[in-house]
Amino acid sequence: MLRSLIRYILFILIQVYLLESIPPLHRFIVPYFYFLYILWLPFNMPRISMMMVSFLFGLTLDYFVHTPGLHAAACTLIGYLRGFLVSVLIPQEGADQNYRSPSFTSMGVAPYATYVIILTLVHNGYLIFLEWLQFGSFWYFLGKVLATSGISLLLILIIELLFARKERFRTNTA
């Protein structure tokens, strides 16, 4: 709980004061990584509170960058879809009981990578789709989704390698 709270604040602050203040390399490239917080939420969280936390998390970022609702909508979507993806991708029955949260160790390398890639594409796709409704062409939309997702995945990979989370195997007795 406390760890989640610290992570919440840390992710928002890094996204706002580090990544948003980098001069843009290109209009297609926006470095987003903050939604990794939602991907890291524990397995045993009820879906309702998962969505609620995702919504609030997105809204918090919105308040900082003055786009109320934009990130909240995208975060709610991945918060909702997360549960389905986990149950499809989990390698063996009960892995979600034995580990705390999704990671390379708890889900296996390939399923976890699929999980991250799909949710990244969904998040960025939806976010940029909402932006595209207001302006832009189809090629702009497609290019931006691909470029932004590429950068997001690179950032997530770096974070996963640098800050390896220690996932202990939990038995039923514990």
Added chain:
Amino acid sequence: MRNIFLFIRRYFNFLFFVFLQITALLILFRYNEFHEAVFYEAAHEITGRLGGNYNNITYYFRLKQTNADLAKENEALRNRLAENFEGPDTSQRVYTDTLQIDTTTAVQKYVWRSARVVNNTVSMQNNSLTIERGENQGVRKDMGVVGPAGVVGRVVSTSGNYAVVMSMLNRQFHISSKLKKTGEAFTVHWDGVDPNYVIMNNVPKIIPVAIGDTVVTSHYSSVFPAGIPIGTVAEVIDNKSSNFVSLRLKTATNFYNLEYVAVVENTMREEQKALEDATKINN
């Protein structure tokens, strides 16, 4: 009735998801009406304070640049002092830029207040900045914001001690501007491509435009005083099928290193607006 409850219970997750989505999208697309609903003002205070603390640190890294900008602005202002000008003959007189109501008094039309920038984005499609000066210090919605080099944006919402400014790098920002050399007025907006460039559309081809010409705010703007730099022409985009060209302007303001801006208040805006609105109703 029982079936409805069963339905709701069965699909509660999905319904809750739809509810949250609709809430988020309503906040997004009905931006202005929902400010109160989502505690926007309280959030300004918190994000503004955090931004101020962060800015206290980053400020030191840009002191040199800020100083240079302010010195340059001072120099430009000194050059505009009335004492610098001398009429070569007695029939020529220099007027200061104030509005005359009657012959005995000059009325100050524009009031300037300086403010520190505590939060600033350039990477989004709708960029904004937060300044550390709000309602308590006289900042109101729809006032203009000017940096050391030129136009920055317009105030869109305020709280007690902070105000959020829609920067010129925003899809919804339009500003009435004119070519300094010839005086024709057009609208300038941002096309979302490069934070260093804005676009001026529908300029007739008969108007002579050269690369490097200055574009300034026009007299028609009720937010900004006339003659504040917006940018310089960097490229003339010729449209072969029409009689108009588009101009790509290099912005006068460097949005990457804004530290201090000035909020400009048009004290006669209310009066002008009331008159214009009343006329609109009558017709």
